[in-house]
Amino acid sequence: GCTAGPATCDDGNPCTTDTCKPLTGCDHISVVDGNPCPGEGVCKQGACTVTPQVVPASCAEFALANKQAASGVQEIDPDGDDGPQPAYPVWCEMDYAGGGWTLVAVISDDEKETWTWGKRSLWMADKTVFGSLDKLNHDFKSAAYHEVACRDVLFVHQPSGVWAVYPGVCNGKESLGDEIGDVGAPVCYKPDQGYTMGAGTLKANGQLCSTRMYISARDHGGKSDCVNQPSHAFGPSWNTSGPGECPFNKPGHFGGMGPANDDAAVERTSLGFGAALGINNGKAGGAENFMRIYVRKPPPLICGNGVCEILSDEDCVSCALDCGACPPPGCGDQTCDNGEGCWNCPQDCGACPGACGNSVCEGDSKENCASCPLDCGKCPKACGNGKCEPEFNDTCEICPEDCGICPPTCGDGICSVEAGETCEACQVDCGLCPFPGCGDKYCSDYESCGTCPQDCGKCPAYCGNGLCEPKYGEMCGPCPSDCGKCPLTCDDGVCDYKTGESCENCPSDCGNCPAICGNAYCENGESCLDCPQDCGPCGTGCEVTPLMGCKICPCEMCVCLKIKTCCTVAWTQECVDTCVSKCGVKCD
Numbered sequence: 001g002c003t004a005g006p007a008t009c010d011d012g013n014p015c016t017t018d019t020c021k022p023l024t025g026c027d028h029i030s031v032v033d034g035n036p037c038p039g040e041g042v043c044k045q046g047a048c049t050v051t052p053q054v055v056p057a058s059c060a061e062f063a064l065a066n067k068q069a070a071s072g073v074q075e076i077d078p079d080g081d082d083g084p085q086p087a088y089p090v091w092c093e094m095d096y097a098g099g100g101w102t103l104v105a106v107i108s109d110d111e112k113e114t115w116t117w118g119k120r121s122l123w124m125a126d127k128t129v130f131g132s133l134d135k136l137n138h139d140f141k142s143a144a145y146h147e148v149a150c151r152d153v154l155f156v157h158q159p160s161g162v163w164a165v166y167p168g169v170c171n172g173k174e175s176l177g178d179e180i181g182d183v184g185a186p187v188c189y190k191p192d193q194g195y196t197m198g199a200g201t202l203k204a205n206g207q208l209c210s211t212r213m214y215i216s217a218r219d220h221g222g223k224s225d226c227v228n229q230p231s232h233a234f235g236p237s238w239n240t241s242g243p244g245e246c247p248f249n250k251p252g253h254f255g256g257m258g259p260a261n262d263d264a265a266v267e268r269t270s271l272g273f274g275a276a277l278g279i280n281n282g283k284a285g286g287a288e289n290f291m292r293i294y295v296r297k298p299p300p301l302i303c304g305n306g307v308c309e310i311l312s313d314e315d316c317v318s319c320a321l322d323c324g325a326c327p328p329p330g331c332g333d334q335t336c337d338n339g340e341g342c343w344n345c346p347q348d349c350g351a352c353p354g355a356c357g358n359s360v361c362e363g364d365s366k367e368n369c370a371s372c373p374l375d376c377g378k379c380p381k382a383c384g385n386g387k388c389e390p391e392f393n394d395t396c397e398i399c400p401e402d403c404g405i406c407p408p409t410c411g412d413g414i415c416s417v418e419a420g421e422t423c424e425a426c427q428v429d430c431g432l433c434p435f436p437g438c439g440d441k442y443c444s445d446y447e448s449c450g451t452c453p454q455d456c457g458k459c460p461a462y463c464g465n466g467l468c469e470p471k472y473g474e475m476c477g478p479c480p481s482d483c484g485k486c487p488l489t490c491d492d493g494v495c496d497y498k499t500g501e502s503c504e505n506c507p508s509d510c511g512n513c514p515a516i517c518g519n520a521y522c523e524n525g526e527s528c529l530d531c532p533q534d535c536g537p538c539g540t541g542c543e544v545t546p547l548m549g550c551k552i553c554p555c556e557m558c559v560c561l562k563i564k565t566c567c568t569v570a571w572t573q574e575c576v577d578t579c580v581s582k583c584g585v586k587c588d
Contacts, residue, residue, distance in 0.1 A: 055087045091142075108287050124180055158290050165197065180215055199570035220247050274289060442455055528552055546570045
């Protein structure tokens, strides 16, 4: 039995109420679903349930879910929760070519013989990892080198800051190590083979014959073939003139990432294109000259979600539903030609009537300050004007002074009989229902002050003692100080401000928060067009930038139809030149 009292019935489960019934023994009653429990969990059917945090598989996935994320250390889990490998930290680079880059390796002039010909298997199947995220100017290799699938590869040289992106190096299913392993032994390339640079600041100059990147280039010795030449590279390499002439003159010594077949135990310190350009200007052997290698595989695009996901190669061709219809080939030449109109080329033909952005606030088209601030101006502060205006996001939750107090809801801590709340319908507000026999003025073994105060008297004031005691009627509604706040019921279609729901933490119920121009944040609904003080000025298309696109410049759509990488990788000098020569923009 449990004659010693309720303490002998405690089963250690935070999601049950334990009671002692001398005649029948211990009883364990499930608390109301939704009550908080340890580990940031909630009770569900008498058990504590903790929703696991989803860890992204790569920095590209992390960037897609966190649009404003900055560069830094982030945990990833390439094989997912079901895979054998645990999550681990990597460096995610967000500042080059659209972000989403996972750092996989660093080759450094740090006086360590790490990336040598004798250890060239490190570039292929050898999964040894080394180095530290705290010292990314030293030789480093992440587990992500072998585990993160890649499509594009980014090289960033330091201390110069020269960078280059090479799209399509991998097939999107394999890692960079798999790709280099598939190539195998060094290859006798022709100069026009290899991988074309998609974006970056790298330029052919000095002893660098080309910006193309090659995997394991054989030595030509400046000749047309590779016969009897001594210095081959392994891994990423570039076409350099070395001590003589182009092409591929001793790439192992002058254009590779360390390995050279004629010096098997030594890590060459050319650092790819660094030596050829003369930009290894840091202290020799002091870890001041180094090359970082990043990979990225854009996540699969989701056409139809209302977001034009450039990182996933979504554009007007692959998903007009999200990105809009593609303009005609001549759109952007400042002439409204045959086949062009306001619907497919507003740059040349002007915005269509009734279209937001045509500088006319057209009430007949249901434009107003909320739906089109670009034409109609920013809405005045609506809450407090004595009018409940849903079109301006006035609701009883957001603006009770205009719309009135919201009707009672279960979970607000008030048992509203008028609204139909009862112990059966809303236990969280009205408490546990009494047992049969409650009211006969006899406190039986089955009754307590929590279940039948009529017979057993009122319970002592337990709320505030730090213990959540449902047997005394304590729950998240009437006693949040002990039981915690009631969990949000986001996504139920009701914006319940009494439980803390708002446009900030539950936009699916409460709607998006209205953008506030002038608060130093470029929010949804704001752009350089209507709020330059928060979002900065719109681009002109005349400046090279490592970011995708030109920030709503006049020639953006015209250029990106001709050179896709201008909007998927970075706005390079080629994009600027096309903006001027083919899209009619004049740059000073």
